[in-house]
Amino acid sequence: MEYKVEAHRIMSISLGKIYNSRVQRGGIKLHKNLLVSLVLRSARQVYLSDYYGGVCVRSPHAGGVEWGEGDQMDSDGSRSTPDEHGGESALVSDDSVRIPEVSVNGPAAAVEGQDIEDLAPGSDYNCQQSPQEDVGSVKTEGSGSAETGGPGSGSEHCVSRSENSQQGSAEVTATCCTRKRGAERSASAGSPVKRPKATAVPALPPVGGEGEGPEDMDTGNVSSLITIFGSSFSGLLSKEGAQPATDSEDSDSGKICCEQMLPNLNPWSTAIVAF
Amino acid sequence: MMPMKYRKVLNLSVGGGNDFQWCFSQVKGAIDEDVAEADIISTVEFNYSGELLATGDKGGRVVIFQREQESKNRPHSRGEYNVYSTFQSHEPEFDYLKSLEIEEKINKIRWLPQQNAAHFLLSTNDKTIKLWKISERDKRAEGYNLKDEDGRLRDPFRITSLRVPVLMPMDLMVEASPRRIFANAHTYHINSISVNSDHETYLSADDLRINLWHLEITDRSFNIVDIKPANMEELTEVITAAECHPHQCNVFVYSSSKGTIRLCDMRAAALCDRHTKFFEEPEDPSSRSFFSEIISSISDVKFSHSGRYMMTRDYLSVKVWDLNMENRPVETYQVHEYLRSKLCSLYENDCIFDKFECCWNGSDGAIMTGSYNNFFRMFDRNSRRDITLEASRESSKPRAMLKPRKVCTGGKRKKDEISVDSLDFNKKILHTAWHPKENVIAVAATNNLYIFQDKIN
Numbered sequence: 001m002e003y004k005v006e007a008h009r010i011m012s013i014s015l016g017k018i019y020n021s022r023v024q025r026g027g028i029k030l031h032k033n034l035l036v037s038l039v040l041r042s043a044r045q046v047y048l049s050d051y052y053g054g055v056c057v058r059s060p061h062a063g064g065v066e067w068g069e070g071d072q073m074d075s076d077g078s079r080s081t082p083d084e085h086g087g088e089s090a091l092v093s094d095d096s097v098r099i100p101e102v103s104v105n106g107p108a109a110a111v112e113g114q115d116i117e118d119l120a121p122g123s124d125y126n127c128q129q130s131p132q133e134d135v136g137s138v139k140t141e142g143s144g145s146a147e148t149g150g151p152g153s154g155s156e157h158c159v160s161r162s163e164n165s166q167q168g169s170a171e172v173t174a175t176c177c178t179r180k181r182g183a184e185r186s187a188s189a190g191s192p193v194k195r196p197k198a199t200a201v202p203a204l205p206p207v208g209g210e211g212e213g214p215e216d217m218d219t220g221n222v223s224s225l226i227t228i229f230g231s232s233f234s235g236l237l238s239k240e241g242a243q244p245a246t247d248s249e250d251s252d253s254g255k256i257c258c259e260q261m262l263p264n265l266n267p268w269s270t271a272i273v274a275f
Numbered sequence: 276m277m278p279m280k281y282r283k284v285l286n287l288s289v290g291g292g293n294d295f296q297w298c299f300s301q302v303k304g305a306i307d308e309d310v311a312e313a314d315i316i317s318t319v320e321f322n323y324s325g326e327l328l329a330t331g332d333k334g335g336r337v338v339i340f341q342r343e344q345e346s347k348n349r350p351h352s353r354g355e356y357n358v359y360s361t362f363q364s365h366e367p368e369f370d371y372l373k374s375l376e377i378e379e380k381i382n383k384i385r386w387l388p389q390q391n392a393a394h395f396l397l398s399t400n401d402k403t404i405k406l407w408k409i410s411e412r413d414k415r416a417e418g419y420n421l422k423d424e425d426g427r428l429r430d431p432f433r434i435t436s437l438r439v440p441v442l443m444p445m446d447l448m449v450e451a452s453p454r455r456i457f458a459n460a461h462t463y464h465i466n467s468i469s470v471n472s473d474h475e476t477y478l479s480a481d482d483l484r485i486n487l488w489h490l491e492i493t494d495r496s497f498n499i500v501d502i503k504p505a506n507m508e509e510l511t512e513v514i515t516a517a518e519c520h521p522h523q524c525n526v527f528v529y530s531s532s533k534g535t536i537r538l539c540d541m542r543a544a545a546l547c548d549r550h551t552k553f554f555e556e557p558e559d560p561s562s563r564s565f566f567s568e569i570i571s572s573i574s575d576v577k578f579s580h581s582g583r584y585m586m587t588r589d590y591l592s593v594k595v596w597d598l599n600m601e602n603r604p605v606e607t608y609q610v611h612e613y614l615r616s617k618l619c620s621l622y623e624n625d626c627i628f629d630k631f632e633c634c635w636n637g638s639d640g641a642i643m644t645g646s647y648n649n650f651f652r653m654f655d656r657n658s659r660r661d662i663t664l665e666a667s668r669e670s671s672k673p674r675a676m677l678k679p680r681k682v683c684t685g686g687k688r689k690k691d692e693i694s695v696d697s698l699d700f701n702k703k704i705l706h707t708a709w710h711p712k713e714n715v716i717a718v719a720a721t722n723n724l725y726i727f728q729d730k731i732n
Binding site: 006007010013017025026027029030031032034035038039042043046 | 370373375376377378380401463464466482483510511512513515532565566568569572619622623625628
């Protein structure tokens with residue numbers, strides 16, 4: 001648990017450093033920002049893995065299917081990393097694979113457990129797809145996945161949880177996908193949900209492993225990160241700050257949102273298939 | 276001329292340990308507690324003979340000290356360094372295209388080997404390298420025909436006779452003039468320059484590229500290393516330092532943020548993206564942390580004078596590599612291992628990004644590097660002894676002892692030891708230089724330059 005707190009703290013600090021680097025005299029220092037982004041990524045991975053390790057215990061619907069799905073996501077994720085750059089096209093398949101699972105998982109599972117857990121590896125990779133996505137994912141995950149980040153992300157978070165992995169991935173990857181979405185998400189609670197979902201689909205790595213794997217995982221497109229931060233960081237910081245406050249509301253709101261969002265699953269799957 | 280207060284204290288104290296006995300010699304720079312950012316020293320370099328010592332600061336100024344000739348009147352006092360020349364090397368610039376300010380901070384100074392009466396050095400900021408000529412003028416021509424002594428032009432019709440101007444002695448004047456400006460070749464921030472052993476070319480390195488220049492030609496350079504990926508999203512490492520081999524003009528090395536060093540041979544290909552040798556020490560998995568990648572980033576690489584070895588500095592250690600063995604260093608020296616448990620705090624206060632330099636002594640028998648709290652460390656490669664010394668005003672008083680310092684890493688703190696938590700991380704020694712022939716060292720502590728000498732001799 002301490003690791004989670006520590007990882008989250010390091011993530012916040014790292015984001016602050018990247019933000020401050022924009023206003024530093026002499027321009028952005030590529031070396032320093034690269035190192036910061038590496039720390040950010042490491043912290044995020046620990047944060048997510050720790051989160052999943054904690055929540056899976058609570059989920060009653062931890063089924064073989066789901067776990068399998070998660071495992072597959074893992075392998076898919078690792079294989080697909082190279083594809084992340086290509087981004088928005090190949091993920092449909094994975095998402096569609098998950099769709100059936102969404103219906104299987106109940107709200108309870110949706111709130112915290114495996115969805116997120118299954119989600120983690122995929123979303124993790126997805127989010128590393130591009131600098132934008134990396135930033136976005138960090139943003140959301142920092143604020144959304146573990147704890148609800150601010151009022152705007154709160155409902156999104158709930159939604160993602162309720163819809164389990166798919167939703168969660170949407171949550172995470174959606175924000176990853178575009179910085180604009182990130183900004184929008186912080187702005188409005190309800191509407192972003194669908195859009196991230198749709199775009200989340202592409203974020204999933206393609207099944208046919210590209211094989212570049214770890215090297216792409218290691219990327220932190222710094223210049224893009226910086227660009228993203230420049231445009232949409234304001235929302236992020238406030239989100240980060242708002243996280244602890246909304247933490248307590250998680251479980252309750254999550255369940256409520258789950259119930260609310262379950263009926264929306266079908267439209268989602270339609271949207272995904274369309275992509 | 277930049278006015279500079281300095282105190283000069285001759286203090287024959289003994290530094291313990293080692294074969295060296297380090298004595299305080301001089302300190303240059305303002306004494307005020309309030310340090311102006313522009314006065315912070317950013318590079319220190321002796322020239323090839325050791326007669327001149329150059330410093331660059333964040334304000335873009337270069338100050339050159341010259342060693343006094345040893346006086347027969349005071350045989351025991353070695354030559355002292357006095358200000359020889361001061362000039363503004365770089366000014367702040369603005370890149371209008373990117374809306375970025377280009378800092379005037381001098382990142383590196385490298386001397387050229389002396390070929391005539393004048394001295395030449397290269398100084399660089401983030402984007403532009405300049406070749407400066409420092410020359411003395413101690414004679415002046417007098418008795419011009421067309422102008423008066425005060426410079427006013429004479430009416431040609433009034434001139435009735437001709438005379439030959441005569442060279443008359445004058446007060447020594449040291450002039451610094453920019454002879455070459457090597458600009459617009461680096462997209463990223465320049466971190467290193469290195470003069471080649473052919474004395475005709477030099478290399479400059481930024482985060483992603485290394486260029487080879489001819490000292491006479493400013494409008495073009497050869498790109499010899501380019502690690503910029505086609506897709507910047509795939510960026511995983513940057514170049515952190517580069518140096519030419521001291522004897523083989525076709526060989527150079529560059530270090531990376533991943534803790535690796537690549538040795539390249541320019542005879543192999545025009546673009547040296549494929550290294551000839553690759554030096555990397557396998558990471559110890561037990562010491563892995565969030566910050567493992569940061570602390571493995573190499574901040575400096577220096578060839579030994581012999582050219583057989585090279586030394587690299589990462590955040591916590593100094594490693595000596597044999598160029599003939601790529602899989603691990605032959606020697607590793609821990610500079611401040613007690614900081615390993617403090618990495619998170621050091622990350623928060625940005626200290627973990629400090630780029631420490633390192634240097635060899637003239638015989639390659641000892642190496643030196645800086646640390647925090649104005650400490651600097653010396654390692655004797657032969658005896659394997661190490662010593663920690665401090666550059667402080669307290670130790671620069673007359674008769675004050677320059678004694679070895681020790682950091683208490685745990686348990687009971689002994690007298691004279693300092694605990695890790697008491698270290699002042701704002702007092703960092705990033706830049707040190709060792710005289711090429713004698714045991715004289717220059718240590719930059721923020722805005723002060725300390726000079727220490729070995730008592731022996």
